[in-house]
Amino acid sequence: MPRPTNSPPPKGGSVTLAMVARRAGVSPQTVSNAINSPDLLRPETLERVRRTIDEMGYRPSRAAQTLRTRSSKLIGYGIQPAPDGNPPPVMDRFLHALSQAADEAGYRILLFACPPGGPSLDGYEELLARHDVDGFVLSNTARQDPRQAWLAKRGVPFVGFGRMWSGRQIGDWVDVDGAFGTDAAVEHLVALGHRRIAFLGWPRGSGVGDDRAEGWQRAMRRHGLPTRGRRAESAGDVEAARTAVKPLLDAGATAVVAASDTLALGCYHALRERGTTPGRDLAVVGFDDSPTAAILSPSLTTVAQPLEAVGRECVRLLLARMATPDAPPGRVLLEPSLVVRESA
Amino acid sequence: MPRPTNSPPPKGGSVTLAMVARRAGVSPQTVSNAINSPDLLRPETLERVRRTIDEMGYRPSRAAQTLRTRSSKLIGYGIQPAPDGNPPPVMDRFLHALSQAADEAGYRILLFACPPGGPSLDGYEELLARHDVDGFVLSNTARQDPRQAWLAKRGVPFVGFGRMWSGRQIGDWVDVDGAFGTDAAVEHLVALGHRRIAFLGWPRGSGVGDDRAEGWQRAMRRHGLPTRGRRAESAGDVEAARTAVKPLLDAGATAVVAASDTLALGCYHALRERGTTPGRDLAVVGFDDSPTAAILSPSLTTVAQPLEAVGRECVRLLLARMATPDAPPGRVLLEPSLVVRESA
DNA sequence: TAGGGTCTTTGGAACGATCTAACGCTGAGA
DNA sequence: TCTCAGCGTTAGATCGTTCCAAAGACCCTA
Numbered sequence: 001m002p003r004p005t006n007s008p009p010p011k012g013g014s015v016t017l018a019m020v021a022r023r024a025g026v027s028p029q030t031v032s033n034a035i036n037s038p039d040l041l042r043p044e045t046l047e048r049v050r051r052t053i054d055e056m057g058y059r060p061s062r063a064a065q066t067l068r069t070r071s072s073k074l075i076g077y078g079i080q081p082a083p084d085g086n087p088p089p090v091m092d093r094f095l096h097a098l099s100q101a102a103d104e105a106g107y108r109i110l111l112f113a114c115p116p117g118g119p120s121l122d123g124y125e126e127l128l129a130r131h132d133v134d135g136f137v138l139s140n141t142a143r144q145d146p147r148q149a150w151l152a153k154r155g156v157p158f159v160g161f162g163r164m165w166s167g168r169q170i171g172d173w174v175d176v177d178g179a180f181g182t183d184a185a186v187e188h189l190v191a192l193g194h195r196r197i198a199f200l201g202w203p204r205g206s207g208v209g210d211d212r213a214e215g216w217q218r219a220m221r222r223h224g225l226p227t228r229g230r231r232a233e234s235a236g237d238v239e240a241a242r243t244a245v246k247p248l249l250d251a252g253a254t255a256v257v258a259a260s261d262t263l264a265l266g267c268y269h270a271l272r273e274r275g276t277t278p279g280r281d282l283a284v285v286g287f288d289d290s291p292t293a294a295i296l297s298p299s300l301t302t303v304a305q306p307l308e309a310v311g312r313e314c315v316r317l318l319l320a321r322m323a324t325p326d327a328p329p330g331r332v333l334l335e336p337s338l339v340v341r342e343s344a
Numbered sequence: 345m346p347r348p349t350n351s352p353p354p355k356g357g358s359v360t361l362a363m364v365a366r367r368a369g370v371s372p373q374t375v376s377n378a379i380n381s382p383d384l385l386r387p388e389t390l391e392r393v394r395r396t397i398d399e400m401g402y403r404p405s406r407a408a409q410t411l412r413t414r415s416s417k418l419i420g421y422g423i424q425p426a427p428d429g430n431p432p433p434v435m436d437r438f439l440h441a442l443s444q445a446a447d448e449a450g451y452r453i454l455l456f457a458c459p460p461g462g463p464s465l466d467g468y469e470e471l472l473a474r475h476d477v478d479g480f481v482l483s484n485t486a487r488q489d490p491r492q493a494w495l496a497k498r499g500v501p502f503v504g505f506g507r508m509w510s511g512r513q514i515g516d517w518v519d520v521d522g523a524f525g526t527d528a529a530v531e532h533l534v535a536l537g538h539r540r541i542a543f544l545g546w547p548r549g550s551g552v553g554d555d556r557a558e559g560w561q562r563a564m565r566r567h568g569l570p571t572r573g574r575r576a577e578s579a580g581d582v583e584a585a586r587t588a589v590k591p592l593l594d595a596g597a598t599a600v601v602a603a604s605d606t607l608a609l610g611c612y613h614a615l616r617e618r619g620t621t622p623g624r625d626l627a628v629v630g631f632d633d634s635p636t637a638a639i640l641s642p643s644l645t646t647v648a649q650p651l652e653a654v655g656r657e658c659v660r661l662l663l664a665r666m667a668t669p670d671a672p673p674g675r676v677l678l679e680p681s682l683v684v685r686e687s688a
Numbered sequence: 689t690a691g692g693g694t695c696t697t698t699g700g701a702a703c704g705a706t707c708t709a710a711c712g713c714t715g716a717g718a
Numbered sequence: 719t720c721t722c723a724g725c726g727t728t729a730g731a732t733c734g735t736t737c738c739a740a741a742g743a744c745c746c747t748a
Contacts, residue, residue: 014473016734027698032736042696059473063410064734067703072407077455079440092436096423100457108475111421111453113444129358129403131452238639262639269641292636295582295606297613360704371728376706386726408704411733691748698741704733711728718721 015058024052035060066132073107075318076133078114078123080140090288090307091139094161097311098137105315107134121150128156135318137161141173143207157321159314163331165207172321172330174313178208178287179215181303181336182257185285186219188301188338189255194283198230198253200245200263212259212287234263241266242273249274255283255344261290261302264343268296283344298342305336359402368396379404416476417451419662422458422467424484434632434651435483438505441655442481449659451478465494472500479662481505485517487551501665503658507675509551516665518657518676522552522631523559525647525680526601529629530563532645532682533599538627542574542597544589544607556603556631578607585610586617593618599627599688605634608644608687627688642686649680 021028026049033040034049041049052058066072077098080091099109110133112123124147127133135157138147141164148170151158160173182199189197199216202209213231220227229251234244241263248256249270258264264286268278278284279298286293289304317330365372370393377384378393385393396402410416421442424435443453454477456467468491471477479501482491485508492514495502504517526543533541543560546553557575564571573595578588585607592600593614602608608630612622622628623642630637633648661674 014734017736018734028734029699029736030697033697036736040696045696059470061411061476061734062474063407063416063476064703065736066407067405067411067705067734068736070703074454079436079443081440081444092423092439095436095439095455096425096457099423099455100425103457109455110418111439111443111455113440113447126403130406132405132407238641265639265641272641290635292639295609295636297582297609297616358704361706362704372704373706373729374727377727380706384726389726405704408733409706411704411735412706414733689748692746694743694745696741696743698739700738700740702737703735707730707732709729709731711726714723714725716721716723718719 182215
């Protein structure tokens, strides 16, 4: 009769450290060392252990490692619901980039659903207490976002996608230089011969929006072009943009730089309404390179965020923070790139 | 001098089962029972333990539970890179729904990055061996997808978003009834008085495409309307669609049902080219309710997939499978809904 | 040959939870 | 009166790994 055991039923044919050790004729600790501190072993022992590991297809159990080391090699990410109408159109690309970068560093992304209407802190608390998450990536950071301060107070490593627009800067972040993007858009338009270049943005006070406006303004100034009367503000939806852009057209603008692809689409509509054609009668540049941009007709010239790089940098900063908790904060501003299509 | 210990530095002020037990004056096992089998305890003991748990803010450690039970309460999800040009425009919505449904059942989604060019099995292997993942959700299931068979052979619970279009059906899946969607689109058009309703789809042989075509065909037949000469095939991009739809227009179609929003947009372009207006001169219905659909002008009537429901059902089926591994396969076909906008 | 110093390797004790078997006690059935 | 199942609870072992301290192997010098 087999010995009575109170161990749970094995799931796969999971190989343990002890099994490897027995087969290789060493102690479990030596196998552990072979993996974590190879330089402690005599080369021939190391070789033998390594071969045995391969032969048996051994993989360390994360649960056991986490229990012992209190580090789960997990990065938490709260996934936001799409606020109606204006879902971040690019979030799955970012998430893939993030996941890939994490994988390469031996980490994984653990998802949790943020309830709609502002992220609460419960989810973060839960992941921290129960899963021993090593750190967090924050996105859709808002003005008055409580998360950074909350995490910082607890000494939990985190990195935000998006800088803080109000109050004191807290912690590490990676962001895209919106001003650089609109500046580049203006450069492109100037090179095409445009002089009366307008900007269609969101109401002042939104950090992202003001940033994008600033790039336009600075480039205009650099070229000695007037900005007065060339700027309009609009809510984020197409309809509002269509209305808001009209004064700019009436004022004789030959090109419009918009703060988002959605706003740019509003320009398209306004132009069609008066029987003119985007890209021919008026140059239009959007922002975000949303999937829509490529399939419009004429296709939309737009500023693309380097999401893959953002993901990589987020992981890099996060790992650095975990390695040296007291290091000065890391802040990375990445340059977006202009995707030139038919509309400009 | 404090007793020497070899425990790792505590991360938070983490409270353990043993600490709760000591404070409540019971054994650790009783606290465990209070959580996992409350009906074993005498009501007054239960009450006392529960109060202590609340007071101390105790949370069981997932790592320890996983180690002991071999169940991580984790669901693996391989996140695909966006294949160029045609990223599934809806995947982040699905992912949020999935994560939320999992959360509510006490599970979490663990992400891993699938390398581009078809998912390899390595990622699945890794999650299984190292993280003791309890199951997987598959999406972007392709013809000849090796994953289902691989997982089934190992007895790993999984559920696919998307049925299997070729070969034998393996395992559980949830899918959206494309035929139902196009059928409903035809119904709507017929009610508007249309008779010459065309279908613009992908080349035959793609499971999803054939499914959507079939709903159109069956509804047409039901109404005694001819389908001959009213069907065109096109590659998935706007440009191809624009070309492919022309014969349908020439043949006098008054309405087009497209297999995707992108194809529908191709119709828009073809119409504009000949100076006609979508929604007035020709009704157009798309499929997917991508973000683009709402912001087009005229806005696009389209068939919306119930992604929240898909997420919920995926989790439900997966949990059922884990509970009873030998139960007959669960297959859920959900009805999409027609979102009526200006184009039809 | 004994002593001292490197290098390698090992035993034992955690980490925090859950499983099994049994504790001492009561009351029902024979 | 004796046996035994059931009650709520507990002791002890165990999951697979890593940390700590110390033991063993080895070589060199005195």
